[in-house]
Amino acid sequence: AQKITQTQPGMFVQEKEAVTLDCTYDTSDPSYGLFWYKQPSSGEMIFLIYQGSYDQQNATEGRYSLNFQKARKSANLVISASQLGDSAMYFCAMRETIGGKLIFGQGTELSVKP
């Protein structure tokens, strides 16, 4: 069965510094997608970045990059040059291509300090 694990309930980072949020996953499906979502206090889920299991290169979207290590089954999110507006909950999620259900980790609450 597929599973997502985020081991950091809370993280602090200084403004303008980089931060890495950890995510490990487990699946027996060779084809899957990995996602990171941001959830501010308003509750909406904001899509940040996507990595396909067959993608050769790590995904990047602006200040977000995904450090994909397939053999270790990890998909860490790196946020560069943190901003105060980055303070939020961050969720790692996985979707198997067949079946299509998106499952989520427990989340990491990121606080950016000025």
Add this chain to the structure above:
Amino acid sequence: DGGITQSPKYLFRKEGQNVTLSCEQNLNHDAMYWYRQDPGQGLRLIYYSQIVNDFQKGDIAEGYSVSREKKESFPLTVTSAQKNPTAFYLCASSIVGTPYGYTFGSGTRLTVV
């Protein structure tokens, strides 16, 4: 603009009452999903539907019911059998058969009073 609309944003329910949460999408997505989120926790799947007039239970379906009579609509009923319904409920939709992610609504916060 295409998107998902959830209503109402806040909902209060007395114990023993059923209540229905609305979810409508105009993205022409085949699949729709309902998630529950408790404070400080991740999202847990309640029900999902990949085609009209068909739906499947997720991980925590007990005390909930759904219908999918139209492609655009996937309402969730929280019944009196749900012992702890106070939570944040998120609806989402997606294209079936692709690895891409979901589009989420803005959520409904349900409180039992």
